Amino acid sequence: MAAAPDEDAEAFMRTLTRTNPAAASWVLDEIATAHGERHPSPAAPAGKASDGDDDPQQVPAVARRLREATLCWLAGLEALGPLLARHEQGRLIPWAVQLGHDWLTVAQARPGILDEDLVAWADLASLPNPLTQFHHRTSFPAPHGRLACWERARSQLRQALADRLRQRTLPVAPTSPLATERAWFLARQIMAKGHYSRVGRHIRLSDLQAELDILKDQSATYVRASWQWGGRKVDSDDVRWLSTHLHHVQGGTLASPRPPADRMSPPPRFFWQTYSPALTQSITADVLRDALIGYRDLVELNFPRFGAALGLYSIFPVRAEGVVVMHANEPQPQPATVIYALRPDTTSAPQDQPVVDLRLSGELPPPAGSFWTNVGEDRSGVVHEEALLPYHDRQATNLAYRWLAEDLHAVGWLERTVSYSD
Incomplete structure (x- = not known):
C-alpha cells in the first residue's frame, strides 16, 4: 500500500475496507506513520482543477471520493453501518456539498430534499436555517492528500462509534x-x-x-x-x-x-463489606464469564469482518485464570481486587462457555505458589488487575466494552480508549 502509486493504493483500499475494516484502518495508520504526517499532500493537489471550485453547479471530485470512501467503510461494517451514519431505506442518505476556498461543506439531506445521492449546492455554507432541509451540516478542510478521503470518512464514522461505545x-x-x-x-x-x-x-x-x-x-x-x-x-x-x-x-x-449481599448484620461501614469473600469470589467469576461471552457477542454481531484483527478475539476460545484478593477474617478495609489473565483455551470449542478459574487469597500480592506463578509469568495472556464492586449493575458490560475499546483503539477505530464505570 505504501509503495503503490496513488491510483493503485485507492483500489487496494476499496477492496480492503470492504473485506476487513480493522485491517484497512491499521494499514491506513501505518502508512501515515511511515510518511511522518497524517495528510501528506502534494504541492499542487491532484484533480483540484476538476473539483468544481470554479463551477458551483458541478459536484466536486473530492466530494465524490469522500462519499465513495464512506460507502466502502460502511459496506465492511455491515449491520453496524446504519447505526453510525444516517440511512434511508437501507441506503446512505443523500449529501449536498459545496467546495470553496479549499473547504468542503457536507450536509445530510432530509427526505425529499435531493433527487440524487450527491448534489452540488451553491449557497450551502451560508444557509440561514439549514436544519429545515438537512439533518446535519459540517465544514472541514478538503481532504486532497494521499488516501486523505479514507481517513476523513473513517474519522466521521468512528466519532459515531465512540458515542455508541460510551453509551x-x-x-x-x-x-x-x-x-x-x-x-x-x-x-x-x-x-x-x-x-x-x-x-x-x-x-x-x-x-x-x-x-x-x-x-x-x-x-x-x-x-x-x-x-x-x-x-x-x-x-x-x-x-x-x-x-x-x-x-x-x-x-x-x-x-x-447478581445474588444479594450475605453479611447485612451488623450494619457495615462500606457496602462492599456486606459481601463475604466466598460470595465475592463467586460473583467475580460470573462477571468475568459473562464479560467474555458479552465481548464475543459484541464482536460477532457488530464487527463480523474484523475477526482476528481484534486482539482478544484473535485468541478465542479463551479461559480466565486469576486470584480474588480479599481479607477472609476481618472487615474488608477496601474493595476486593481481582488479578486475572486471559489465555487461549485449546480444550474448548469457539462457542463453548468460557472457563473461569479464580482462587481466593487474603493478601496482596498473593503468596508464592505454582498457580500465582503461572498467572504472573505466563506470557500467553495479558495480566489485568482491578477493584471489585460486586453490587454494581453493569460490571460484565463495563469489562466487555473496555476490552472491545482497547482492541478498536489498537487498529485505529477509536482515537482513544474509553473508561467505563457506574
Missing part, C-alpha cells in the same frame, strides 16, 4: 448477558427515579411496562427525549429497547442478575 448500546442478542444487565440497569432507573431504596431485587413486569408506556406517551411527539433522575439519564431509545426486550423475559418479574 454501551451496541446491539446484542436478547439472550446475551449484556442484554440482561442493560435491562436490569434501565429498569432500576425507571422504577426508582433516583430513590433506589424503592426497588428490591425483583420488578414486576406489569409495573415496569406501565411506567414505560407513560414515558413513550411523553416522548411521542419528539424525535428524541430523555429523562434524568438522581444524576442518571434514560432516553427514548433506551425506553424503546427495554419495552421490546421485555417480550423475551420469562415469567412475571425482572430479577437482578
